[in-house]
Amino acid sequence: MKQRKKQKDKKEEKKGLNPIIKFCLLFFVLLVAVTVIYFSLDRYLEKPLTMLEDSTAFLTASILNLLGISAHLSTRVISMDNLSIEVIAECTGLFEILIFLAAMIAYPADFRKKLLGVLYGFPLLYGINIIRMVLISLIANRYPQSFEFLHLYFWQIGMILIILGVWVWWIQKIVKYERKTSLVHT
Amino acid sequence: MREKLLWFILKFLGISFVLFIFWWWKIQGFYLLFFESFVQFLGVDSGIPQSSVWIFSNLIPFASLMIITRGFKINERLKKLGWGILILIIWHFISILIFFYSTGVRLEPVRIIFYTLYFLSVALPFFLWLVFFRKKLKGLFALG
Numbered sequence: 001m002k003q004r005k006k007q008k009d010k011k012e013e014k015k016g017l018n019p020i021i022k023f024c025l026l027f028f029v030l031l032v033a034v035t036v037i038y039f040s041l042d043r044y045l046e047k048p049l050t051m052l053e054d055s056t057a058f059l060t061a062s063i064l065n066l067l068g069i070s071a072h073l074s075t076r077v078i079s080m081d082n083l084s085i086e087v088i089a090e091c092t093g094l095f096e097i098l099i100f101l102a103a104m105i106a107y108p109a110d111f112r113k114k115l116l117g118v119l120y121g122f123p124l125l126y127g128i129n130i131i132r133m134v135l136i137s138l139i140a141n142r143y144p145q146s147f148e149f150l151h152l153y154f155w156q157i158g159m160i161l162i163i164l165g166v167w168v169w170w171i172q173k174i175v176k177y178e179r180k181t182s183l184v185h186t
Numbered sequence: 187m188r189e190k191l192l193w194f195i196l197k198f199l200g201i202s203f204v205l206f207i208f209w210w211w212k213i214q215g216f217y218l219l220f221f222e223s224f225v226q227f228l229g230v231d232s233g234i235p236q237s238s239v240w241i242f243s244n245l246i247p248f249a250s251l252m253i254i255t256r257g258f259k260i261n262e263r264l265k266k267l268g269w270g271i272l273i274l275i276i277w278h279f280i281s282i283l284i285f286f287y288s289t290g291v292r293l294e295p296v297r298i299i300f301y302t303l304y305f306l307s308v309a310l311p312f313f314l315w316l317v318f319f320r321k322k323l324k325g326l327f328a329l330g
Contacts, residue, residue, distance in 0.1 A: 020320040024313050031309060035302040099309060149210050152243055157202045159308045160247040165195050172191065 023106050030102035038098060049089055057087040060133040067134070069141060080141040090155075093129030096162045097122055103167045109175045117170045124166055132158045194254065202250040209246055217242055221282060228286075241281050241307040245274055248311035255315070257322045266318045270311075277310060 038045070057076045064071035064080070072079045076087045089095075104117045132154050140147040221242075252267045281303050316323060 018320060020316050020323060024316055027309070028306070028313070031305050032302055035305050036298055039298045039301060095305070095308075099305060149206070152210075152240065153203065153206045155240075157199065157206070157247060157250075160251075160312060161195060161198060163309070163312060164198075165191065168191055 019108065023108070026106035027103055030106055031099065034098050034102050049092075049094070052092045052094060053087050053089065056092045056130065056133065059130050060087070060137060063130065063134045064137055067138065069138065071137070078137065080137065082144045083137065083141045083147065085137060085140075087133075091129075091133060093126050093162075096129065096159060097125050099159070099163050100125060100166055103163060104170065107167075107171065107175070109171075113175050116174050120174070121166050121170055124169075125162055128162055128166070129158075197254040198247075198250055201253055202246055205246045205249055206243075209243060214242070221278070224279065225282070225286070241303070242278055244307050244311050245271060248274060248314055251311060251315040252318070255319055255322065257319070270314045270318065273314060274310065277307070281307065 053076050057073055057078055061071040061073040061078045064078070069080055078085050078087065085091075100121055101118070104114055104121070107114075109117075136147075136150050136154050140150055248270050249267065252263060252270060258266070284299060284303060
């Protein structure tokens with residue numbers, strides 16, 4: 001059985017591209033496509049985007065208040081003792097969600113697993129993003145001069161971490177787990 | 187990728203933090219100077235558009251991923267790291283050129299190009315890591 005599988009893999013490798021290179025190429029094309037589609041539909045997405053910004057600002061301010069930091073929310077601006085931050089589209093986790101979506105679609109899995117990835121992955125990404133927002137606010141409120149550094153660190157590292165972490169989690173926990181259990185049942 | 191995901195993420199956070207401190211403290215300034223001279227060489231007085239400077243820091247997540255992923259000897263790792271950094275520097279040059287010629291142009295396609303570059307700059311370290319470690323990451327893509 002294993003030998004047959006190996007032979008099949010070798011045949012497939014000979015036939016076409018390495019699956020990782022194939023994934024990268026597809027991921028690249030999808031990223032460009034997602035960006036073009038998103039910005040073409042920009043004017044229709046204004047309302048949901050505002051709602052997303054509002055909810056991100058509200059949740060961040062509420063958690064900060066729960067943690068004992070006095071955070072006042074006015075429209076989308078969170079004001080703390082030493083720092084005020086405005087929540088814009090880039091702060092909502094939407095871009096991470098779009099990149100994750102492209103990575104998930106490019107990965108060779110069936111539609112149902114991709115749908116599960118959307119159901120579990122999107123709230124997870126949103127949640128991680130809120131944690132990132134709270135962390136930046138907490139530290140930068142204490143040390144305002146560190147804001148620029150933290151913003152760049154959490155933005156750049158957070159992006160990669162979110163894409164990589166949630167994407168690998170989705171493969172390990174949803175795609176591979178279901179494959180294993182379906183093999184056990186058959 | 188047999189290693190536990192959580193441990194991998196923690197290592198990534200730690201190493202990136204240290205590298206980011208170095209980047210912020212010293213390297214970023216030199217890197218900007220290097221690009222300023224490139225822009226001057228092109229005969230432009232206005233310098234690098236501020237909106238484009240953030241893309242340079244994608245060198246850090248790439249370097250962190252290359253450092254923390256197990257399974258390669260130091261020489262091979264350094265070679266791949268060098269190639270990756272070279273590719274990212276070339277990417278920075280191309281991005282700067284695109285940013286430079288599109289700054290101030292208020293056209294919809296320019297905005298789309300700007301955000302496409304943004305997404306690709308974020309994803310590029312991830313692409314390079316996947317390509318360089320493709321043999322080690324085969325398990326992640328094994329079907330069936």
